[in-house]
Amino acid sequence: MTATTTAVSRLSTPYWQRTRWQTWLLIAILIGGGVLMLYPFAWLVLSAFKLPADIIRIPPTLWPETWSLEAFQVVLSHKIGGGSLARSYLNSIFVTITTVIAVLITSTLGGYCFARLRFPLREPLFYFVLSTTMVPFLTLLIPLYVVMDRLELLNTLWVLIVPSVFSSFGIFLCRQFVYGIPVELYDAAKIDGAGDFTIYTRIIVGMMKPVISVLAIFSFRATFNDYLWPLVTITDGGNYTLPLALRGIGNSFGWFDYSKVMASSLLTLIPPLIVFFIFQRNLVKGIALTGIKG
Amino acid sequence: MAVTAGSSPTDAAPVRPQRSWLSQYSWLGMGFAFTLSVFYLVMFVVPFGTAIWLSFHNWDYIQRPVFVNTRNFAKLLGDAGFWDALWTTVQFSVVEIFVALSLALLLALALSHLRPVYQYTLLAIYNLPVIMPGVVSVLLWKWLYRTNGGAFNAVLASLGLPEQPFSRSPDQALWCITLMVVWIFLGNSSIVLLAAINEVPDSLLEAAQLDGASAWKRFTAVTLPLIQPAMAYQVVTSIIGTMQMFEPFQLMPGPGHSTRTLSLYTYQLGFEVLNLGYGAAVSIAMFVILLSATLFELQRRRRSWDY
Incomplete structure (x- = not known):
């Protein structure tokens, strides 16, 4: 038996000889799991193209009788409390891109500062930042709302960005990563006369690419999908993000018009799907690396 | 105050002129630490403190908060x-x-x-x-x-x-x-x-x-x-x-x-x-x-x- 050192797949060196029924069991588990995962998703995609007559059919049919774009036309011209789905799209994209960029900058810079630079109270400050992750967001929800009210940021898009500019998790992740970069690189650049900031932009950022893509995906997901904080702070429909707009659409269309809800859900899924398919491998690696949930 | 630099090149450098204690620190690091501290003060310390403070008060967001001691926690238990x-x-x-x-x-x-x-x-x-x-x-x-x-x-x-x-x-x-x-x-x-x-x-x-x-x-x-x-x-x-x-x-x-x-x-x-x-x-x-x-x-x- 030829042993490969990289234990990525068990198929190259099977540690147990599968019998035929064991192989079939394996395939059955995996395909069954896949079908169960995709089944609700299939309803979402296919129902978005149904006509009302198709949606209310009893018993319901998965496949549309006639394919129609009517639902998309309706939701795109539908008003949601002074805003629209298109408006929410722009809001969501603006908030998400701004937050992701801010988090990437503060986390990489933070990781670098905490791992390599000297400043007073460095260690206490780091452990303080780390400890903040133990406090649930719901404990901070009410007072943070009050703080935002005092700062007069309520009902603007900034209220969705400002509290997320620093990420404790991101700083922690980047600090661990910078510790893995040989300190000689930093010292050599220092001797060559490079300043701390030059070292950061020229050397550190370039070496942090793997962790940056992981962080970008998590930050994207957290910001784009966020519901509770926008629900509390945004009341003006013109500043709704997509989750809030979807909630509005869910409230204004009933079971008979559910193709509209599914159509707007499908439109909402486009940006995450694009990010997902570009970064799928990084996502897998990133989740394996951090095990983060939600 | 720490005088020896952990892993910075100053260890290996020849005799250097005496400098103030501040110069051993990185300006970038201090600037970052300051910004970070202000952020966490406003976005974490103040809200968390307020949450604890509020839990000993009654407040309807409009009138002034009223101190009620531990009554909220007593209420919670029942x-x-x-x-x-x-x-x-x-x-x-x-x-x-x-x-x-x-x-x-x-x-x-x-x-x-x-x-x-x-x-x-x-x-x-x-x-x-x-x-x-x-x-x-x-x-x-x-x-x-x-x-x-x-x-x-x-x-x-x-x-x-x-x-x-x-x-x-x-x-x-x-x-x-x-x-x-x-x-x-x-x-x-x-x-x-x-x-x-x-x-x-x-x-x-x-x-x-x-x-x-x-x-x-x-x-x-x-x-x-x-x-x-x-x-x-x-x-x-x-x-x-x-x-x-x-x-x-x-x-x-x-x-x-x-x-x-x-x-x-x-x-x-x-x-x-x-x-x-x-x-x-x-x-x-x-x-x-x-x-x-x-x-x-x-x-x-x-x-x-x-x-």
Whole structure:
């Protein structure tokens, strides 16, 4: 038996000889799991193209009788409390891109500062930042709302960005990563006369690419999908993000018009799907690396 | 004050002129630390302090807060709403974690027998719900659970089973939400466990096989102990994730208070009935419970793998 050192797949060196029924069991588990995962998703995609007559059919049919774009036309011209789905799209994209960029900058810079630079109270400050992750967001929800009210940021898009500019998790992740970069690189650049900031932009950022893509995906997901904080702070429909707009659409269309809800859900899924398919491998690696949930 | 530089090149440099204590520090580092401190002061210290302060007051957001000492906490101990919410949260959390982890382990074990290409492809499918906004999942599942012509009831009917009320029944609503949450996070947990299973050395498993251990025995005696840290990590992050979950309980509620969790209760107290002081007290209780549960789980796991 030829042993490969990289234990990525068990198929190259099977540690147990599968019998035929064991192989079939394996395939059955995996395909069954896949079908169960995709089944609700299939309803979402296919129902978005149904006509009302198709949606209310009893018993319901998965496949549309006639394919129609009517639902998309309706939701795109539908008003949601002074805003629209298109408006929410722009809001969501603006908030998400701004937050992701801010988090990437503060986390990489933070990781670098905490791992390599000297400043007073460095260690206490780091452990303080780390400890903040133990406090649930719901404990901070009410007072943070009050703080935002005092700062007069309520009902603007900034209220969705400002509290997320620093990420404790991101700083922690980047600090661990910078510790893995040989300190000689930093010292050599220092001797060559490079300043701390030059070292950061020229050397550190370039070496942090793997962790940056992981962080970008998590930050994207957290910001784009966020519901509770926008629900509390945004009341003006013109500043709704997509989750809030979807909630509005869910409230204004009933079971008979559910193709509209599914159509707007499908439109909402486009940006995450694009990010997902570009970064799928990084996502897998990133989740394996951090095990983060939600 | 530290005088020797840890790993900076100043160690190796020849005699340097005496400089002020400040010069041993990095300006970039100090600038960053200052900005960070201001941010955490405004976004964390002040709100957290306010939460504690508020929990000793009564406030309706309009009039001045009134100091009520520990009355909010006394009220909490006798509040059936709080204990119901806590019980709902614990039920949901425990069942979700148990079911999700068992299924994820099964999937991960099956996946570990595939070539990486197939692993990635299948994981992409399992992982699809993770990237969707929670609101999308809830709107979709709410519709599938529908009583009159819902897709799940249609499946039951085609299998000859009786129609179920699902979200409309106080007994089933919580488990409907639990199932949906399992669906959302299954791919995520599978990835973590798969990564751990892939790290288990082949040599150990081969040795066990040569000694005549059955497949089940190899799993329980070799694989399972070695992936304990990943399991523990998954349990802890799941406790934190499930205890704080909000969207499904607000958007797909069961009848009455059958699906009111601590997170929803806090939200309602703070933003619907405007009882901010009591809401803060409940949220502080939630923090203490979450912290205890996390530390307890970590401690328990640590003891079990120290051998």
